Amino acid sequence: MNNQTRSFAKYASLSVIGMIGLSCYILADTFFVAQGLGTNGLAALNLAIPVYSVINGTGMMTGMGAATCYSIMRSRGDEKADKVFTNALFIAAFFTLIFEICGIFFSGSISRLLGAEGDTYEMCRVYLRTLLIFSPFFLLNNISICFLRNDNAPHRSMAGMLVGSFSNIVLDYIFIFPFKMGMFGAVLATCFAPIISLGVMSGFYLKKRNTFYLTKTAPDMKLISRIAATGVPALVTELSSGIVIIVFNMIIMSLAGNVGVAAYGIAANIFIVVVSIYNGIAQGMQPLASKSSGEGDSAASHSYLRLALISGAIVSVMVYICIFFFADPIAGIFNSEKDPALQEIAIQGLRLYFIGCFFAGFNVIKAAYLSAVGISAPANLISILRGFAVIIPAALAMSALWGVDGLWLSFAASEFIVSIVSLCINPDRTRKAPSERP
Numbered sequence: 001m002n003n004q005t006r007s008f009a010k011y012a013s014l015s016v017i018g019m020i021g022l023s024c025y026i027l028a029d030t031f032f033v034a035q036g037l038g039t040n041g042l043a044a045l046n047l048a049i050p051v052y053s054v055i056n057g058t059g060m061m062t063g064m065g066a067a068t069c070y071s072i073m074r075s076r077g078d079e080k081a082d083k084v085f086t087n088a089l090f091i092a093a094f095f096t097l098i099f100e101i102c103g104i105f106f107s108g109s110i111s112r113l114l115g116a117e118g119d120t121y122e123m124c125r126v127y128l129r130t131l132l133i134f135s136p137f138f139l140l141n142n143i144s145i146c147f148l149r150n151d152n153a154p155h156r157s158m159a160g161m162l163v164g165s166f167s168n169i170v171l172d173y174i175f176i177f178p179f180k181m182g183m184f185g186a187v188l189a190t191c192f193a194p195i196i197s198l199g200v201m202s203g204f205y206l207k208k209r210n211t212f213y214l215t216k217t218a219p220d221m222k223l224i225s226r227i228a229a230t231g232v233p234a235l236v237t238e239l240s241s242g243i244v245i246i247v248f249n250m251i252i253m254s255l256a257g258n259v260g261v262a263a264y265g266i267a268a269n270i271f272i273v274v275v276s277i278y279n280g281i282a283q284g285m286q287p288l289a290s291k292s293s294g295e296g297d298s299a300a301s302h303s304y305l306r307l308a309l310i311s312g313a314i315v316s317v318m319v320y321i322c323i324f325f326f327a328d329p330i331a332g333i334f335n336s337e338k339d340p341a342l343q344e345i346a347i348q349g350l351r352l353y354f355i356g357c358f359f360a361g362f363n364v365i366k367a368a369y370l371s372a373v374g375i376s377a378p379a380n381l382i383s384i385l386r387g388f389a390v391i392i393p394a395a396l397a398m399s400a401l402w403g404v405d406g407l408w409l410s411f412a413a414s415e416f417i418v419s420i421v422s423l424c425i426n427p428d429r430t431r432k433a434p435s436e437r438p
Contacts, residue, residue: 004288004300008307012284014154018145018161019280020273028169029186030269034334036176037123039342041183042334043258044123046265047114047249049272051128052190053242055099055135057235059142062091064283065231067146068290068372069223070212075294083220085147085212088227090219092139103132115249120258123183130184134191141194144201150287151211156201164197229376233367234279236383243388244268244395244411251399251407256345260404263345266334267353267408274319274354278361281311282368293373302427305369312361323354345404352408359415360386366422378425385421390414 033041066088073081102110107129108121116124141164148157168189175185245268252260285308292300323330331346363386370379391414398406398413 004303005307007288008285008304011149011154011288012281012308012311014158015149015284016277016280018158019276019283021158021162021165027269027273028165028172029190030265030334032172032176033183033186035336036186037182038337039258039262039339040119041123042262042265044116044120044183045127045186046245046261046268047111047116047120048124048127048131049265049268050114050242050246051110052131053238053245055131055138056142057238057242058095059092059139060146060238060279061228061231061235062088062095062139063142063144063146063231064234064286064368064371065227065229066091066143067150068230068286068374069227070147071150071287071290072294072374074211075291080220080223082213082215083217083223084227086215086217087220087223088143088147089214091224091227092136092143096136096139099132099135103129103135107132114246115253115261126183127187130187130191134194137191137194137198141197144198146283147212148201149283150290154284156203160197160201163200164193164195167196168193229380230371230374232376233371233379233383236367236380236387238279240383240387240391244391247392247395248407251395252404255399255404255407256341259339259341260345263331263342263349266331266346267349270323270330270350271353274315274357275360275364277315277319278312278364279368281308281315281361282365284308285365286368286372289369289372290374301369301373305365305427308365308369309362312365313358316357316361319357320354323350327351348405349408352405353411355409356412356415359412359419363415363418363422366425370425370427373427375427382418382422382425386415386418390417 029045030042033045037044066084070081070084073084108125110128111121111124114124141160145157145161148154148160171189171192172186175181175189179185181188245264248264248268249261252264256263285304289301289304292298292304327347327350328343330350331343335342335346363382367379367382370376370382391411394410394414394417395407398410400406402409
């Protein structure tokens with residue numbers, strides 16, 4: 001095993017473990033809500049998930065974008081590198097204000113807009129209000145995780161993610177069952193997780209091991225724009241899950257009602273874990289590829305891309321084998337009321353929906369690589385195509401032709417189409433001169 005493979009294995013494995021732990025926020029909620037609140041609770045949670053994707057995606061955009069810029073600029077000796085962390089916090093403060101206003105004043109309106117009604121409305125509203133009010137901690141947690149990973153502290157970032165996620169699982173059980181706090185308990189457990197994660201990571205700052213600091217500087221709009229542009233693929237990757245969930249919820253609600261929404265919730269929330277693995281591979285690759293690109297070593301950055309794509313392909317094969325053969329017991333875990341209609345729709349949905357794994361992993365990793373080496377425009381194109389430009393028309397057309405089965409398959413079809421575009425993008429032909437890159 002050469003040095004590049006060892007470095008990639010170290011960063012990617014730690015990042016994947018951490019991201020899987022991070023995704024357990026939602027999967028733990030899904031399980032405990034299904035057990036404690038039944039089909040209506042599961043439907044309400046699935047309606048609220050897109051807002052979580054917006055918050056988490058904003059944090060990932062800011063963290064990944066800023067950390068990538070910081071790594072490239074520092075490797076080139078750019079004095080502006082010291083201002084990146086502070087400007088990332090300016091971005092977080094701006095979005096915090098928006099999320100707080102939405103949470104305090106518009107959580108009910110957003111719930112109705114997402115399709116909540118009847119028994120699901122109040123549970124969805126409570127979940128969204130609490131999640132949006134606690135949004136600053138999600139943003140800060142994502143920024144800290146990304147910067148620590150780029151500051152040679154992948155173990156610390158992984159520890160923060162894992163401890164926060166496992167605390168969420170424990171608190172989910174305590175709040176929903178012994179304390180009988182219902183949906184508020186589920187979301188409160190989720191909101192405590194990033195706070196605990198930040199506490200774990202704070203030791204790195206207290207020991208002054210970090211090379212990035214708060215600096216006395218006004219917001220640098222040029223630098224903020226660069227951070228945002230570099231982080232857009234991470235944002236769109238996360239938002240794509242939320243957008244797909246919204247579109248699918250609306251279509252499946254018209255085809256199969258709340259039971260269909262609950263069944264889709266099972267597939268969508270499990271897929272969040274799978275996407276977190278792809279994101280973990282991509283985020284583990286990012287600091288290595290960014291550093292190599294900043295130093296002008298394109299052979300090394302290509303090697304990290306190859307390793308990431310091979311890893312993603314292996315994950316896709318393993319995931320689909322598990323889903324295909326164990327769809328019945330997996331669906332049963334979340335079907336606490338033993339609803340036969342829910343079970344049937346979920347089993348078929350899992351097997352069809354997860355065909356998309358074979359293409360989604362490739363698209364996520366390719367977009368992340370392009371962003372990591374400072375080639376933002378093609379990365380953004382891939383992310384936008386898979387985020388909404390292809391999936392929405394595919395879902396509408398295929399569900400109209402083949403009903404629920406067509407809806408499940410539309411995800412795989414759209415990811416396949418985007419993968420063709422991804423294959424056609426050659427990083428060497430689109431690479432800018434070093435002075436033009438972030």
